[in-house]
Amino acid sequence: MNLSIFFEPLNEDVYSTLNKPRTLGAYISRFVSKSPDWRSADIAIFGVSESRGRKEDASATANMPARAVRQRLYSLNKGAGRCRIVDLGNLRPGITLEDTYLRLKEIVEVLISHNTIPIIIGGSHDLEYGQYLGYEHLERVVNMVTVDSSVDMTEDVSATPNKKQLRQILMHEPNYLFSLGQIGHQSYLVEPEVMATLEKLHFEAYRVGEVHSGVKEMEPVVRLADLLTFDISAIRHQDAPGYEPANPFGLTGEEACQLCWYAGLNDNLTSLGIYEYDPELDDRELTAMTIATMIWYFIEGYYHRKNELDFTSKQFTRYAVAFNSDQPDRMNFYKSRSSEKWWLEVEPLSSEKSSRIVPCSYEDYLQAIEGEVPNRWVLTQARIG
Incomplete structure (x- = not known):
């Protein structure tokens, strides 16, 4: 064109x-x-x-x-x-x-x-x-x-x-x-x-x-x-x-x-x-x-991008945080080994929809291990439906 x-x-x-x-x-x-x-x-x-x-x-x-x-x-x-x-x-x-x-x-x-x-x-x-x-x-x-x-x-x-x-x-x-x-x-x-x-x-x-x-x-x-x-x-x-x-x-x-x-x-x-x-x-x-x-x-x-998009690769470390409540019972976090940035996996309420991995902060992870559901997880799940 x-x-x-x-x-x-x-x-x-x-x-x-x-x-x-x-x-x-x-x-x-x-x-x-x-x-x-x-x-x-x-x-x-x-x-x-x-x-x-x-x-x-x-x-x-x-x-x-x-x-x-x-x-x-x-x-x-x-x-x-x-x-x-x-x-x-x-x-x-x-x-x-x-x-x-x-x-x-x-x-x-x-x-x-x-x-x-x-x-x-x-x-x-x-x-x-x-x-x-x-x-x-x-x-x-x-x-x-x-x-x-x-x-x-x-x-x-x-x-x-x-x-x-x-x-x-x-x-x-x-x-x-x-x-x-x-x-x-x-x-x-x-x-x-x-x-x-x-x-x-x-x-x-x-x-x-x-x-x-x-x-x-x-x-x-x-x-x-x-x-x-x-x-x-x-x-x-x-x-x-x-x-x-x-x-x-x-x-x-x-x-x-x-x-x-x-x-x-x-x-x-x-x-x-x-x-x-x-x-x-x-x-x-x-x-x-x-x-x-x-x-x-x-x-x-x-020009400093890391191409951090494959969460199944060895480039990431996965952290699973367990909760006592029924929803969620577990929350998965991913941390990049190179940039040290964090991502959060959000499970949908409906089995017909797939989960989404969204950017988050280390503070979200700290909040989760204290037993609190991060607001970012709540908002994302509400949008997924």
């Missing part, structure tokens, strides 16, 4: 000075006059200059959020190991916002079908709907994690699309969403009815304070994801001022990079979307540098 017809090529004059040896700019193959070979790439970066989901009267190409991010990213030094990355340019928006969703769906679908991970630099957060649609062809359930200061599930019909796309995802048919993890919300920005809905659906949600208390506990949440979306408003204004309305509270830039590092390490994760960056609000390009560093950590994480 010729993807170049969907993209605007880059202006080489803007990036030609960023090709210094040992920097990422010298290694990333980008679309200038000829589309790069994305089929042999591990990662494909592209921008989406679509802001109609944030302001209905905005032009589809009102700003170019990826331009400043690229300039910062290309100037960063390359990490250790190989680097097979392409930059596809900027996606041409559709005539309508819905057309842009469908274009994004097609691009994501093609890329992940060829084992190339798309990194999307948006654009309003409702574009995650198009990113999610790119998984429909897989004909299996998927797991999604979103990092946001709010939860975009409002029922207010007058709200802009970037405030209700999660509801759109939940209502989409066919329904192939198995789990949704929400990280970094601030309670005073979320309607109580929305949190009640997440609880009813047995989805995980973590306040920003919980991230501050232990960002390492977010690693199993991110490790479960097939796709991750990141709303820049989740980061405090002093670390990323390029969004509105301004918010003095939120994740630190370091915590955002840590989450992207976890995402890169995740063997199952096949797409990353970073949204809501408005370069017009980023006078000194601090937000662009924050996003570029987040992408750098994702790339580094990707």
